[in-house]
Amino acid sequence: MSIQGQSAPGPKESSPSPSAGQNAAGQNAAGQNAAGQAAAAFPQLRKAVVVGGNRIPFARTGGAYTKSSNQDMLTAALDGLIARFGLQDERIGEVAAGAVLKHSRDFNLTREAVLGSALSAETPAYDLQQACATGLETVLGLANKIRLGQIDSAIAGGVDSASDAPIAVSEGLREVLLDLNRAKTLPQRLQALSRLRPKDLAPDAPNTGEPRTGLSMGEHQALTTAQWKITREAQDELACNSHRNLAAAYDAGFFDDLLTPYRGLRKDANLRPDTSLEKLATLKPVFGKNLGSEATMTAGNSTPLTDGASTVLLASEEWADAHDLPKLATVVDGEAAAVDFVHGKDGLLMAPAFAVPRLLARNGLTLEDIDFFEIHEAFAGTVLSTLAAWEDEEFGRTRLGLDGAFGIIDRSKLNVNGSSLAAGHPFAATGGRIVATLAKMLHARGQVDGRPARGLISICAAGGQGVVAILEAH
Amino acid sequence: MTASQPVILGEMPSLSKLYVNAAATAARRRVLGTHTGTELPECSHEVRGVQADVANLTAYQHLIGETASDVLPAGFIHALAFPLAMSVMNRDDFPLPLLGMIHLSNKVVQSAPVRFTEALDIRTRVENLRGHRAGTQLDVVAEVREAGDGAIRWLGVSSYLAKGVFLPGIDKPSAPSVPAAFTAPDPTALWQLGVDTGRAYAAVSGDFNPIHLSVLTAKALGMRRSIAHGMYLASRALADVGAAKGDAFSWDVSFEAPVFLPARVALDISTAQDGDGAWQRSDYAAWSPHSGRKHFSGSVAAL
Numbered sequence: 001m002s003i004q005g006q007s008a009p010g011p012k013e014s015s016p017s018p019s020a021g022q023n024a025a026g027q028n029a030a031g032q033n034a035a036g037q038a039a040a041a042f043p044q045l046r047k048a049v050v051v052g053g054n055r056i057p058f059a060r061t062g063g064a065y066t067k068s069s070n071q072d073m074l075t076a077a078l079d080g081l082i083a084r085f086g087l088q089d090e091r092i093g094e095v096a097a098g099a100v101l102k103h104s105r106d107f108n109l110t111r112e113a114v115l116g117s118a119l120s121a122e123t124p125a126y127d128l129q130q131a132c133a134t135g136l137e138t139v140l141g142l143a144n145k146i147r148l149g150q151i152d153s154a155i156a157g158g159v160d161s162a163s164d165a166p167i168a169v170s171e172g173l174r175e176v177l178l179d180l181n182r183a184k185t186l187p188q189r190l191q192a193l194s195r196l197r198p199k200d201l202a203p204d205a206p207n208t209g210e211p212r213t214g215l216s217m218g219e220h221q222a223l224t225t226a227q228w229k230i231t232r233e234a235q236d237e238l239a240c241n242s243h244r245n246l247a248a249a250y251d252a253g254f255f256d257d258l259l260t261p262y263r264g265l266r267k268d269a270n271l272r273p274d275t276s277l278e279k280l281a282t283l284k285p286v287f288g289k290n291l292g293s294e295a296t297m298t299a300g301n302s303t304p305l306t307d308g309a310s311t312v313l314l315a316s317e318e319w320a321d322a323h324d325l326p327k328l329a330t331v332v333d334g335e336a337a338a339v340d341f342v343h344g345k346d347g348l349l350m351a352p353a354f355a356v357p358r359l360l361a362r363n364g365l366t367l368e369d370i371d372f373f374e375i376h377e378a379f380a381g382t383v384l385s386t387l388a389a390w391e392d393e394e395f396g397r398t399r400l401g402l403d404g405a406f407g408i409i410d411r412s413k414l415n416v417n418g419s420s421l422a423a424g425h426p427f428a429a430t431g432g433r434i435v436a437t438l439a440k441m442l443h444a445r446g447q448v449d450g451r452p453a454r455g456l457i458s459i460c461a462a463g464g465q466g467v468v469a470i471l472e473a474h
Numbered sequence: 475m476t477a478s479q480p481v482i483l484g485e486m487p488s489l490s491k492l493y494v495n496a497a498a499t500a501a502r503r504r505v506l507g508t509h510t511g512t513e514l515p516e517c518s519h520e521v522r523g524v525q526a527d528v529a530n531l532t533a534y535q536h537l538i539g540e541t542a543s544d545v546l547p548a549g550f551i552h553a554l555a556f557p558l559a560m561s562v563m564n565r566d567d568f569p570l571p572l573l574g575m576i577h578l579s580n581k582v583v584q585s586a587p588v589r590f591t592e593a594l595d596i597r598t599r600v601e602n603l604r605g606h607r608a609g610t611q612l613d614v615v616a617e618v619r620e621a622g623d624g625a626i627r628w629l630g631v632s633s634y635l636a637k638g639v640f641l642p643g644i645d646k647p648s649a650p651s652v653p654a655a656f657t658a659p660d661p662t663a664l665w666q667l668g669v670d671t672g673r674a675y676a677a678v679s680g681d682f683n684p685i686h687l688s689v690l691t692a693k694a695l696g697m698r699r700s701i702a703h704g705m706y707l708a709s710r711a712l713a714d715v716g717a718a719k720g721d722a723f724s725w726d727v728s729f730e731a732p733v734f735l736p737a738r739v740a741l742d743i744s745t746a747q748d749g750d751g752a753w754q755r756s757d758y759a760a761w762s763p764h765s766g767r768k769h770f771s772g773s774v775a776a777l
Contacts, residue, residue, distance in 0.1 A: 199670070212714070213663040223660050290740075290763050291660060342716065343743040343756070344662040 047317055048143035049327040049474050053436020054081035055310035056262035058424035060270050061162040064263045065307040070099045070106060073262070074113040074159040077309035077429075080260030081155065085313055085325055088118045093151025095125040096138040097311070099159050100427035100462075102129070103166045110157075131461035132378065133336070134158045135310060135431020136469060142314050143331035152319040156435070158428030159309035172200030210462065212342050217349070217462060218379070222288025222297050224347030225381035228388040232296035235380035236280040239301040239421045242377055246418025247273035254417055258436050270304055270424040301380035306424030310432030312439075327474040329439035329455075334469040335359035341464035349382045351466030352458040353389040357400050359468050360456075367407040371448050372441055372455035374434045377420040382460055417441065431459060435471070442473035480520040480597055487561045489680055495564055496572040503571070512641040514612060515567045518599035519558050523621050526554060526590040534678040538706070539713040545587045548725055549709030551628045552582065553679040555616040559598040559632065563614065568600070570610060570636040574695065577704045578611060578633045581726040585777060586627045593621035605646045609637045656768040658761045661740035663714060665760075667702055669736045675706040702733040707770055711758045714743055715774045718753040727772035731762070738763055 056077050059065040065073060074097055082088060097110040106112070111125040130137045135158035142154035169177070172195075179192040209216050215223075225235075249255060250267055259266075285295035287302065313325075320327050337355035339346035346353075352375070360366060367390070375383045389395045390406040400406055417437055420430060438455045445453035453473040460466045526546055534550050535542045546554070563572045588594065595618070602613040611633055618628035640646070672686030684691035685701055692700040708727040712719075733739060740763040745756045755775035761768045 209664075214666060215661070215664050219664070226660070342662065342714075343745055344660070345745070 045147050046149065047474075048146035048314055048331045049317060049320055050329045050331065050435060050439035050471065051313040051315050051320055051325045052081075052085060052328060053258055053310065053312040053432060053439070054078075054084055054260055055258065055429065055433055055436070056080070056260055056308055057265040058268045058270065058306045058308035058426055058429070058433075059263075059265055060424065061305040061307060063163075063269050063307070064265045065161065066163040068161065068263065068307070069164050070102065070159045070161050070309075071109055071113055071116070073161065073307065073309035074099075074109065074157060074311075075116045076260065076262050077157065077159070077311045078113055078117045078119070078155065081311045081313055082118045083260075084257065086323075087313075089120050090123075090153075091120040092123045092155055093153045094142060094145065095119070095123055095155040095157070096128050096142050097125075097155075097157035097159065098128040098130075098134040098138065098428045099161075100129065100131055100134060101160055101162065101165045102127075109159075129428075130467065131463055131465060132376070132425070132427045132430060133459050133461040133465060133467035134428035135433070136334070136435065136457060136459050136467045137336070137431070139312055139314065139331065139431060139435050140334035140467070140469060143334075146314060146316050149316075152316045154314045155311055156314060157309065157311035157432050158426075158430070160426035160428050161307045162305035162426070163307050168204040170200045170202055170204050172197060176200065210341075210348065215348075216287070218287035218297060218302060220341070220348035221302075221379045221381050221385075222291060222295065223344070224350060224385045225296060225379070226288065226291055226293040227347065228385040230296065230381050230384045230388065232281075232294075232298075232301075233277075234384055235296060235301040236277055236298075238377070238380040238383060239280055240275060240277050242380075242415060242418050242421035242423075243272050243275045244418075245416055246271055246422035249417040254440070258440065268423045270306065271418075271422050275300070297379060297381055301421065303378060303420045303425040306426045308424065308426035308429045310429040310436065312432045312435050326443070328443040329471045330452075330474050332454075332470040332472050333359060333363055334467065335362070336465065336467045338466070339464045346464070347385060348462070348464055349378055349460035349466075350385065350389065351464055352460050352468050353386045353395075353466075354400070355466045355468040356390075356456065356458055357402070357406050359470060363470060365454075365470070367409050369454060370409070370456045371413060371445060371453045372416060372438060373409055373414045374419065374438050374455060374457045375415060376425075376430055376434065376457075376459040377415065378425065378460055380421060383414075386458070386460075431457075431467075434459070435469075438471055442471055446473055480518040483519055483521050483558070483561070486521050486524060487557045489557045489560060490682060492557065492560045492564050493573075493683070496560075499564075499566075500571050500573055511567065511569050512603075512643050513569065514600045514603050515562065515565050518597050519562050520595065520597040521558055522595045523593045524554065524596050525593050526550070528590050530678060531590050537674055537678050538709045544589045544591070545721075546590060547709065547712070548582050548584045548628065548723075549705055549712060551584075551588060551618055552580070552616070552630055552632075552705055552709075553681065554594075555596045555598060555618060555630065556679070556681060558596055559614045559616055562598050562600050569603075569641060570612070570639055575634040575636050577729055578606075578635050579726065579728045580633070580705065580708060581631045581724070583629045583724050583777070584627070585625070585629075585722050587721045588618065588620075588627050595619045595621050595624075603641075603644065605640075605644045606635050607646055609635050609639045610641050610644060611635045656759075656761065656766070658740065658763075658766050658768075659742045659759075661763070662743050663741040664763070665710070665739040665741065667733065667735055667737045667739060669700070671702050671706065671735050672700045675703045679703070679705070681705075699734045702735055702737070704729045704770070707733060707739070707760065708772060711741065711743070711760065711770075711772065712774060714741065715745075715756040715758070718745070718756070719774050720753075720776065722777045723774055724777060725772070725774045727770055729770045731767045731769050733762075733769050739769060 138156035183189040280300040283298035283300045287297040288295040337351040341348040396402040396405040458468045598616045614632045616630040757773045759771040
């Protein structure tokens with residue numbers, strides 16, 4: 001499928017054929033026109049800015065936050081944000097957050113966290129869930145509401161606990177319990193109970209497998225990593241850089257105004273400042289061991305299960321000025337994509353490889369116009385496979401509908417303050433971590449060649465999805 | 475194909491009674507040493523006005539991985555017609571032992587969707603008795619029409635082998651076909667099949683063949699462990715192909731090494747599209763990630 005074909009309505013537009021690719025390239029220009037017309041048709045669209053962010057340090061599963069619930073952690077991150085920006089008793093336009101591993105009782109997780117926070121109880125909230133893209137999608141949705149003038153301020157966020165994960169009862173027990181609840185007479189109840197078998201009492205623990213394939217995310221990535229011929233050494237190097245960059249950022253005090261300590265943690269528990277290529281090389285592969293090619297993915301170049309929460313304060317320029325708050329960066333644009341991974345047409349985590357070219361084209365930009373790349377490190381192999389696809393002539397022509405390769409990024413601009421391999425990845429909290437981090441970096445950089453510094457965020461997600469966004473220094 | 479009038483049965487026969495009767499027939503033939511000839515019965519069996527049970531349909535769809543829509547999955551119709559197919563093979567004039575027959579392959583042509591609310595006329599017959607290097611094989615044909623005199627909506631042809639049975643006058647194929655060497659590709663899916671997989675399929679299909687139910691019942695019939703039902707595996711592969719196949723398609727499967735339970739089964743589904751990107755066919759193959767042996771393969775194709 002071609003990148004533009006993906007966004008076109010008709011099923012025939014998603015054709016892989018070269019002729020359709022040409023059509024799609026034509027639509028690319030049309031898409032830019034449409035965006036231009038949209039801007040002209042809505043001249044009153046205003047800016048949505050990132051005021052700042054706050055998160056709690058990320059803990060490894062079974063670590064400092066083992067007994068903390070999603071609501072506990074989200075409230076902790078929220079309260080730190082409120083304290084930092086003086087939002088006590090403030091009625092915020094809307095708060096949106098979510099969790100990927102979510103108890104059914106947490107149907108109103110974000111509203112409950114707001115009620116438990118120092119914000120005005122008249123602040124509305126909603127939950128959102130888009131796997132690992134949850135956090136970034138809350139930022140984009142709320143920024144759009146601000147741009148449209150529907151709200152003046154917003155808090156985006158996300159939280160996840162792999163420690164306090166929900167465990168379901170078996171299907172057999174669940175059906176018996178539901179039938180028991182519906183039964184009106186004693187014989188009906190007894191009949192329902194009589195269907196119970198000993199094996200029904202075993203709980204149904206959550207698993208990381210994709211529902212349609214049964215392969216875990218790591219196994220899916222192992223297929224993609226092998227397909228793009230990403231070496232073990234390249235993955236370990238990326239992981240090593242992530243730890244070094246994050247450690248250096250902590251040492252420089254970069255996170256002092258982005259973090260609130262929680263449960264005794266002051267830094268991300270997964271961070272290994274003293275890790276090295278030699279140490280990473282000693283780890284045994286954990287994914288892709290049954291594939292024909294060599295297994296290259298280890299616990300060192302894959303993100304561990306993590307607990308944590310993050311929040312981002314968004315506002316209109318007027319609201320930020322009226323509250324005497326900083327304006328770090330502008331949320332410029334965002335794009336979601338999905339790939340047909342089920343039968344292996346594309347890798348599970350490769351949707352950003354399609355989303356980024358579409359987003360940049362719509363904004364008249366190329367990779368060279370980006371000053372900071374924040375590519376979420378689900379696995380080192382994910383980042384490297386995405387970069388390899390962008391550098392590939394064939395992929396650029398046949399899949400992206402371009403004349404050749406999409407482009408090469410300057411590695412010195414990639415995840416310069418570390419990313420998920422070092423910090424950890426509490427699924428829904430990663431988007432907020434990245435947006436706040438990037439906004440601060442952009443603000444510090446200010447202008448580049450007479451234009452605002454520009455950053456790109458790319459986050460892959462389960463279900464073959466991806467969400468990407470552009471931020472600019474304000 | 476026979477021109478004779480079908481035998482109309484008043485209702486769908488009971489599979490459990492058929493299995494018991496088949497066991498009794500097998501015992502009687504062993505004791506008396508009788509056999510009933512070398513030709514297949516010419517008559518077909520028919521049941522009219524068959525309707526699917528919606529609760530059973532939902533349970534089947536959930537087990538197989540289909541969305542619980544109102545359209546009967548092609549494998550569900552196979553299960554619906556199966557007792558009637560068995561009843562033809564259970565006739566006294568059927569020349570092969572029913573118990574222990576091996577399902578070699580299956581082909582279905584679904585020319586139009588069937589909804590659970592529709593009453594169906596189902597007709598089955600046996601044909602094409604022929605030699606196999608390991609015994610004797612035949613085809614069981616099932617036709618499903620809308621009640622009344624409609625066109626065939628669903629046509630199924632199941633090929634079975636009576637292993638070690640050689641009937642006089644039926645030649646073995648001279649050159650045994652050598653299966654092509656199989657090299658496992660990268661999987662697109664991995665199935666974890668628990669030891670209760672056979673029982674779960676029996677509950678939704680009604681096919682309580684002992685070789686699928688438990689280790690003990692399977693051992694009683696000479697298997698070392700219970701095996702997954704072939705139509706369960708093929709129906710899951712069909713569900714995995716997904717909605718692209720549309721309402722009208724052909725679906726075939728060839729079974730190779732049985733899947734002893736519990737098991738991990740790796741699967742590859744590859745899809746072919748035409749120049750406009752429209753789905754044409756999906757080919758699937760399943761194998762053991764442990765031994766690399768192929769369990770089954772087949773395809774789903776647009777009509």
